[in-house]
Amino acid sequence: MTQLVWNGLFVGSFYALVALGYSMVYGIIKLLNFAHGDLYMLGAFVGFAVLGAVGGVSSSMALPLLLVVLLATMVLTGLAGVALERIAYRPLRRAPRLSLLITAVGASFALEYGMRAAAGADPRVYPVRLGGTSVEVLGARLTLQQLVLVGVAVVLMFGLNLLITRTREGRAMRAIALDPRTSSLMGIDVNAVISRTFFLGSALAGAAGVMAGAYYGKIDFLMGFLIGLKAFTAAVIGGIGNIPGTMLGGLLLGLLESFGTYWLGGEWRDVFAFGVLILFLTVRPTGLLGERVTERV
Amino acid sequence: MRAIPLKSFASLAALGLLVTGCGQGLLGGDGDDKAAKTDAPIVLGMLIPQSGSEAAIGPYMSNAAQLALDEINAKGGVLGRKLELKTADDACDAQSAAAAANKLVTEGVDISVGGYCSGATLPTLPIFGKADIPMIIPAANSQELVDQKLKHVFLINGTGSQQAAAAEKWIAKQGAKSVVLMHDNTSYSKDIALRTKALLDAPGGAEAVLVETVTPKESDYSANITNVLAKKPDSVYWTGYFQEGGLIARQLRQAGYKGSFMVGDGSVSPKLIEIAGAEAAEGIYATMTQTPDTLEGAEGWISAYKKKYNADPGPYSNQAYDAVRLAAEAVTKAGGTDGAKVIAALEAVDGFPMFSGPLKFTPEHTLMSGGFQVLVVKGDKFALQDSLK
Numbered sequence: 001m002t003q004l005v006w007n008g009l010f011v012g013s014f015y016a017l018v019a020l021g022y023s024m025v026y027g028i029i030k031l032l033n034f035a036h037g038d039l040y041m042l043g044a045f046v047g048f049a050v051l052g053a054v055g056g057v058s059s060s061m062a063l064p065l066l067l068v069v070l071l072a073t074m075v076l077t078g079l080a081g082v083a084l085e086r087i088a089y090r091p092l093r094r095a096p097r098l099s100l101l102i103t104a105v106g107a108s109f110a111l112e113y114g115m116r117a118a119a120g121a122d123p124r125v126y127p128v129r130l131g132g133t134s135v136e137v138l139g140a141r142l143t144l145q146q147l148v149l150v151g152v153a154v155v156l157m158f159g160l161n162l163l164i165t166r167t168r169e170g171r172a173m174r175a176i177a178l179d180p181r182t183s184s185l186m187g188i189d190v191n192a193v194i195s196r197t198f199f200l201g202s203a204l205a206g207a208a209g210v211m212a213g214a215y216y217g218k219i220d221f222l223m224g225f226l227i228g229l230k231a232f233t234a235a236v237i238g239g240i241g242n243i244p245g246t247m248l249g250g251l252l253l254g255l256l257e258s259f260g261t262y263w264l265g266g267e268w269r270d271v272f273a274f275g276v277l278i279l280f281l282t283v284r285p286t287g288l289l290g291e292r293v294t295e296r297v
Numbered sequence: 298m299r300a301i302p303l304k305s306f307a308s309l310a311a312l313g314l315l316v317t318g319c320g321q322g323l324l325g326g327d328g329d330d331k332a333a334k335t336d337a338p339i340v341l342g343m344l345i346p347q348s349g350s351e352a353a354i355g356p357y358m359s360n361a362a363q364l365a366l367d368e369i370n371a372k373g374g375v376l377g378r379k380l381e382l383k384t385a386d387d388a389c390d391a392q393s394a395a396a397a398a399n400k401l402v403t404e405g406v407d408i409s410v411g412g413y414c415s416g417a418t419l420p421t422l423p424i425f426g427k428a429d430i431p432m433i434i435p436a437a438n439s440q441e442l443v444d445q446k447l448k449h450v451f452l453i454n455g456t457g458s459q460q461a462a463a464a465e466k467w468i469a470k471q472g473a474k475s476v477v478l479m480h481d482n483t484s485y486s487k488d489i490a491l492r493t494k495a496l497l498d499a500p501g502g503a504e505a506v507l508v509e510t511v512t513p514k515e516s517d518y519s520a521n522i523t524n525v526l527a528k529k530p531d532s533v534y535w536t537g538y539f540q541e542g543g544l545i546a547r548q549l550r551q552a553g554y555k556g557s558f559m560v561g562d563g564s565v566s567p568k569l570i571e572i573a574g575a576e577a578a579e580g581i582y583a584t585m586t587q588t589p590d591t592l593e594g595a596e597g598w599i600s601a602y603k604k605k606y607n608a609d610p611g612p613y614s615n616q617a618y619d620a621v622r623l624a625a626e627a628v629t630k631a632g633g634t635d636g637a638k639v640i641a642a643l644e645a646v647d648g649f650p651m652f653s654g655p656l657k658f659t660p661e662h663t664l665m666s667g668g669f670q671v672l673v674v675k676g677d678k679f680a681l682q683d684s685l686k
Contacts, residue, residue: 004523007517007520116348121352216517218516261524266521
């Protein structure tokens with residue numbers, strides 16, 4: 001039982017990290033960025049490349065080294081997200097919403113198969129792995145590494161929440177989400193703020209990608225597809241555009257999958273997850289915490 | 298023709314032979330249809346995954362096929378005609394495969410020598426059948442392909458039922474009491490898992506306590522592994538592909554599983570070991586037909602492959618190579634590319650030397666002897682554990 005909870009929370013924290021980018025971007029420009037899962041994939045590969053460049057470090061140094069790689073990757077993936085917005089989405093800012101959505105799907109394929117061309121179709125394996133033996137806590141097996149990863153995820157999420165609720169930058173984001181035109185009349189540089197939103201969301205996805213690469217070990221060019229859909233589901237469950245809601249949605253989806261697998265068997269895991277998505281879209285499209293219309297991001 | 302050409306011809310020598318190899322061209326004029334027909338190359342079509350999840354396998358197969366082709370052409374081709382290879386991408390996906398098969402048919406393929414993912418190969422059978430194109434399937438081996446009972450389909454990889462029999466044999470040999478079968482719900486993987494379960498369900502010996510289905514392309518299988526461990530099995534048999542197999546092996550060991558872990562032939566790849574990590578991979582068993590690594594006397598072939606492609610041959614390289622050689626043999630015996638004649642020639646093949654041993658087809662067009670053996674991971678490669686003879 002506690003094992004199921006822990007499994008769910010661990011997977012859920014990855015979902016939550018990736019889902020945040022979905023939510024922020026949706027909140028600010030009403031775009032479902034379907035290429036977002038591929039930014040997670042990009043992060044995993046960037047981390048792989050950075051590790052390769054640092055190279056030859058003993059495994060006793062694995063954790064601190066990975067933290068450095070994590071930061072470097074977050075910056076690079078964030079920049080990739082900015083570039084994506086600049087190239088693919090900004091020219092279509094005034095186009096019908098559907099064109100943006102189709103472009104996002106196209107961007108997703110471009111990232112996937114671009115990576116395939118660059119790195120090959122074979123899965124790659126991280127040179128530094130977070131292995132570790134498991135310890136029993138309240139009847140659940142967990143490793144120190146898992147705890148550290150969840151810790152990093154929580155720190156990142158709280159940092160983001162502070163940034164959005166307590167800083168000028170965050171206020172600008174919330175203002176644009178509410179009314180882009182008025183915001184620009186009030187002297188907010190709308191384009192710059194949207195760029196920075198993409199940077200933050202992509203950096204978080206990149207962080208999740210590196211952590212997944214270091215923990216699970218295997219990365220491949222299609223790894224972002226499924227988690228992208230799962231993150232979207234998590235965002236919908238919690239309330240897309242709502243930051244605390246999205247975090248909650250990620251953890252809940254992880255738990256749902258974990259318990260769903262236990263109750264119904266493995267073949268139902270995704271049926272369960274996406275069934276919940278359909279349920280929410282039909283019954284409560286605003287999600288659990290809802291999109292607070294007065295101040296959404 | 299020698300059994301396994303141990304020498305790859307330098308391309309220069311091949312060119313020289315090319316120039317001398319077209320004696321017939323002097324007789325027939327350009328306008329003569331018959332001559333044009335006998336001069337036209339014999340086209341082999343190959344559907345392989347070049348994109349999607351199994352994209353890594355495609356090059357192993359097409360490279361090896363091209364290698365066989367070059368060797369045959371260097372010796373003057375078949376019936377004085379050159380062989381030509383056309384590959385198409387099935388993306389390991391049924392719909393893409395059907396489209397790609399139609400494309401190959403319109404491109405005038407004479408014989409099909411492709412097929413890796415059973416789920417993607419299945420819908421292509423009637424397409425090639427309608428076009429009167431015999432199929433020699435190098436890798437796809439789901440029993441479903443056999444159950445179609447189609448005259449033009451030949452499988453030169455051991456089938457699911459043969460693999461399940463080998464798995465059951467080895468599980469019994471190890472003295473395991475309780476077994477968990479894990480598959481990924483693809484037609485190939487599910488087929489082996491359920492057949493193995495059926496064999497285990499017979500009274501006596503080991504018992505299949507759980508069939509656990511996983512979703513491919515995920516990273517985290519802890520939920521499935523919790524289910525598996527709850528059954529406290531002595532042995533776990535994974536019948537899917539290597540990407541998930543490596544992750545499952547690693548996560549099982551991390552969760553404290555101490556029993557035996559065995560994988561099917563779709564997981565036999567050096568990448569499995571890399572993904573699982575050396576510690577978790579050590580001692581993994583695998584049911585597998587013969588691979589370049591476990592073949593005696595294949596060193597020359599491996600070096601020829603390396604020389605041409607600057608990479609090691611991978612899983613199914615040898616089967617793809619053999620499929621081309623077998624196609625050439627059948628066309629030679631049939632005296633042309635007429636479908637019915639080629640099928641008859643294939644049915645009559647007896648003792649054609651292949652990597653998997655001398656070839657003879659059963660009435661169902663599968664290998665007389667499945668040739669499955671058990672490999673074990675030692676260090677960074679699969680070594681022979683038991684030939685199950």
